[in-house]
C-alpha cells in the first residue's frame with residue numbers, strides 16, 4: 001500500500017467516523033409548520049437563515065423589512081451561536097471590500113461557532129474560496145486559466161453544439177422537468193469538460209454536488225449524514241485515481257492544473273477535496289439554477305419573452321438580469337477577525353457575518369422596482385450575485401456565456417417554454433434554486 005493509499009484510507013476512516021449531525025440548516029429545518037409572515041413577527045425574531053423561507057419562496061418581505069428597519073441584523077442559533085445578517089447593497093459591498101475585518105476563513109457557509117471541535121478530517125478540508133491572502137491568490141492562480149475569456153471563446157462552439165442537441169432532443173407537447181432535461185444536462189456536460197473526465201461520469205459530479213448541498217431528511221435526496229459520508233468517501237477514491245493519472249499525463253483540465261500547480265500539487269487527498277467541491281458546486285448548482293430560474297422568470301413575466309423575441313439583442317442583458325433576479329447563491333459568510341463597529345452595530349471577534357446577496361439584489365435604493373424581471377434594466381450588471389471583493393467569482397463570464405447561448409438557441413428555434421405547474425424549490429438557505437420546473441415546449 002503506497003503512502004497516498006494510506007492517506008486515503010486514513011481520510012476515509014476519519015470521514016466515516018462522523019461529523020456533527022446538527023448544522024444550522026438542520027436546526028432551522030424544524031420550522032416544518034411554516035414560517036410566519038414578516039409583519040407578524042417582532043423585528044428581533046426575523047431570521048432569514050431558514051430553508052423553509054426559500055423553499056416556500058417567501059423570503060422577500062423578511063428581507064424588505066430588514067433592509068428598511070435593521071439592515072445589519074443579529075440572530076442566534078444553538079448550532080451556530082450569534083451571527084449577523086447584512087442585507088443592503090452598499091453595506092455588503094463595504095464588508096466585502098474589507099477582507100481583513102471580515103475573513104472568508106474558515107468557511108463560507110453558516111456553521112458551528114468558532115472553536116467548536118471538529119473531526120480532523122473535516123478540519124483539513126479547505127478550498128481557496130474560504131482562504132484569505134496570500135494563500136487564496138496562490139491557489140486561485142492555479143486554476144484561473146480554465147475560465148479566461150480566451151478559454152471561454154474556445155469552448156463556446158462546444159457549448160452551442162450541446163445546447164442545440166439538448167433542445168432538439170426535448171419532448172414536444174409533453175410535460176417534463178426542465179431542471180433535469182436541460183439545466184442539469186448542460187451544466188453537467190460543462191463540468192465534465194472542465195474536469196477532463198468522460199461524459200458518462202458527469203452524473204457522479206452532479207450527485208456529489210447534490211449530496212454536498214442538500215439537508216439530509218427522510219425520503220430526501222440524502223437520507224442521513226452517514227449516507228452523505230459514505231458517498232464522499234467514494235468521491236475521495238474517484239479523484240485519487242484521477243489525480244495520479246493527471247500527475248503522470250497532464251491535460252488542459254482542472255485536475256491537471258491542481259495536480260501540477262505550485263500551490264496545490266503537494267496537497268493531501270482531503271485537502272484536494274475542498275477545491276474539487278468548490279469547482280463542482282461553483283460550476284454546477286449556480287449556473288443550473290439560473291437556467292431553471294430563467295424559465296420561471298419568463299413565465300412570470302411573459303411580456304419580457306415577447307420583447308426578446310421582437311428584439312433578440314435583449315438577450316445580451318439577459319444573463320445580468322436573470323443572475324440578479326435569481327441570485328443562485330443566496331449569501332456568503334464571513335467571520336469577524338476582531339471586535340469592530342459596523343454601521344452602528346458592535347460585531348464581536350469570531351461572530352459569523354452573512355452577506356445576503358439575494359437581499360442586495362432587491363434593494364430599491366439601487367434597482368428600480370427590484371422584484372420585477374426586466375430585460376431593459378440598464379444597471380442589471382450591478383448585481384452582487386458574483387460577490388464584489390477578492391473572491392469575485394472565477395467563473396462569472398463562463399456562466400453568463402452558457403445562459404446567453406441557451407436562450408439564443410431557443411430563439412433560433414422559435415421555441416416557447418411554458419410552465420405547467422408551480423416549481424419545486426431547493427430546501428436550503430444557501431443554494432437558491434429549483435428541484436423541479438414542469439414545462440412544455442411549444443414550437
Ligand code: HEM
Pocket residue numbers: 096108128129130140147278279282283284286287290323327328329332385386387388389390391392393394395396398399
Ligand atoms: C450564475 C453562476 C454563478 C454564480 C451566481 C456564482 C457565484 C459565486 C460567488 C457568490 C462566489 C463567492 C464570492 C465571494 O465570496 O465574494 C463565487 C466564487 C467562485 N466561483 Fe462562482 N458563481 C457562478 C458560476 C461559476 C462557474 C461556472 C464557475 C466555474 C468553475 C465558478 C467558480 C467559482 C470559483 C472557483 C470561485 C472562488 C473564487 C475565489 O475564492 O477567489 N462559479 N461564485
